[in-house]
Amino acid sequence: MKIKGFMQKETKTLSRKGKDALSRCRFSKKGAAFLFGLSALCLSAVPAFAEVSASDGEWVQQGESWYFMLGPNTPLENEWINYNGQSYHIGSGGLMTTGKYVDPEDKTEYFFDQDGRLLEEEFSKDGKTYIGKEGKELVNFNKYRQMLREELEKDKTKDFGKKQAVDVADPESSEKTLTGEEVFPKSFALIDMDQDGYKDLVLYKEAVEEEKEEPKSVLSVILYQEKLPEQKGSSVAQNKERSLAALLEEEANGAYQVELRKNNLTGEPVVYRHNGNSDSIFRVTKNAGLEQIFSLSTGANANGDPEYRSFSDSISQSLYQSELLTLKNQYGESYPGKRFNLDEAGITEGLKNFTKEELSFYSSQEDA
Structure with missing residues (x-):
């Protein structure tokens, strides 16, 4: 199963309680069985900004979309994921965010490429959009x-090319053509x-x-x-x-x-x-x-x-x-x-x- 990478982004880390709860939800990236049973408590323990490693969950592809799953039928939702210097945002149902994302709380706009990676001080893949610091578009520059x-x-x-006026083919016409x-x-x-x-x-x-x-x-x-x-x-x-x-x-x-x-x-x-x-x-x-x-x-x-x-x-x-x-x-x-x-x-x-x-x-x- 393909595992995606991440780009670094400053985020809040989990509280001790959150880390302990998330550790109980952990399973291997190769799809091994849970180390501990999942429960509603596991999901509720994940805060708004969670720093997650590959051993906490895995990427699952369905069609053209990618999802981050904590376990079978257990998606991570509405969170930032950080791993090895890369950042992603996970929306409802565990769906990876691509393109433009507007934070529902402060209305801040962020931009992600088609691989879900947060863009920061770089051009989009098609070269038509430049994203500045903190994933925000430079509107005037674009x-x-x-x-x-x-x-x-x-x-x-x-x-x-240099052009000159010449008579048209009709000898009875006074018109010129270039x-x-x-x-x-x-x-x-x-x-x-x-x-x-x-x-x-x-x-x-x-x-x-x-x-x-x-x-x-x-x-x-x-x-x-x-x-x-x-x-x-x-x-x-x-x-x-x-x-x-x-x-x-x-x-x-x-x-x-x-x-x-x-x-x-x-x-x-x-x-x-x-x-x-x-x-x-x-x-x-x-x-x-x-x-x-x-x-x-x-x-x-x-x-x-x-x-x-x-x-x-x-x-x-x-x-x-x-x-x-x-x-x-x-x-x-x-x-x-x-x-x-x-x-x-x-x-x-x-x-x-x-x-x-x-x-x-x-x-x-x-x-x-």
């Missing part, structure tokens, strides 16, 4: 992740572009291939924004407003190559857009969105002579070369954000890719 998931599901079918290569994003990264603590979305043209180290083409930068609505004179708790805004959309086969680079002085991510004769650096700020901090270009003036510009200002060749060297040195490294393929497995994995420090931040925002 709403944020759900919004990102919905955006990614939409983005994986978005065409970033034609061109279809290019869909193949991967994404979650990166805090504006340094507000919340990760934003970056879409890439290429799929994840670890053996290739060349720069990855950025197709879009989508900023996540969260704020409280302005309601003057109201003492009622206000729900946070959440939105996603695309700050950058690039044609995959357009005039520019777009990459994500790192500011080697501050470590912040920046957007590097370039072609054969121009180099631009953008950073993302909370208030200004994409802020261009470098713009260098070369060309020819009306006389055909070489011309060098920083933004709209004409500069000398030596100053141009000096600024270009600064750009290359300060923003020469690719930003080390981990990418995930834009499929179901990749989306699920990517939306679980948070460090302990980041999860601690999101936990602190639940009541902010």
Whole structure:
């Protein structure tokens, strides 16, 4: 007979009287006969929070459900079970609790996985729910992740290929149609572009291939924004407003190559857009969105002579070369954000890719 394990949870231990009574109800996990006869006194001796070992009872499976039995036809009911660092809750009739459980006394919500294990500071098996300390859901964090998931599901079918208008086949018609290569994003990264603590979305043209180290083409930068609505004179708790805004959309086969680079002085991510004769650096700020901090270009003036510009200002060749060297040195490294393929497995994995420090931040925002 299969015996389940447990996860540690702080609980009240049995009183001496309760332990003595429970010991009289004990039988082996292999289904051996009772050490002592069960009686109504045995069940009544089990307190609201009972710490039980495997020798106190055993798990019995019926169909898809599991039950914890103290003996034949004698379930443990409405108790927490703790063993070897794992916790379960047992409901009426000895049925193991799964999913969401609301304590009938203090209305506290707890979450269990499909194996009945209490979740604590971890993601559910399907990756869609994160449970914080004491088995409680981080509601705002999960709403944020759900919004990102919905955006990614939409983005994986978005065409970033360059299109041009051509005449329709009918020579008598003046209508135009768009034609061109279809290019869909193949991967994404979650990166805090504006340094507000919340990760934003970056879409890439290429799929994840670890053996290739060349720069990855950025197709879009989508900023996540969260704020409280302005309601003057109201003492009622206000729900946070959440939105996603695309700050950058690039044609995959357009005039520019777009990459994500790192500011080697501050470590912040920046957007590097370039072609054969121009180099631009953008950073993302909370208030200004994409802020261009470098713009260098070369060309020819009306006389055909070489011309060098920083933004709209004409500069000398030596100053141009000096600024270009600064750009290359300060923003020469690719930003080390981990990418995930834009499929179901990749989306699920990517939306679980948070460090302990980041999860601690999101936990602190639940009541902010």
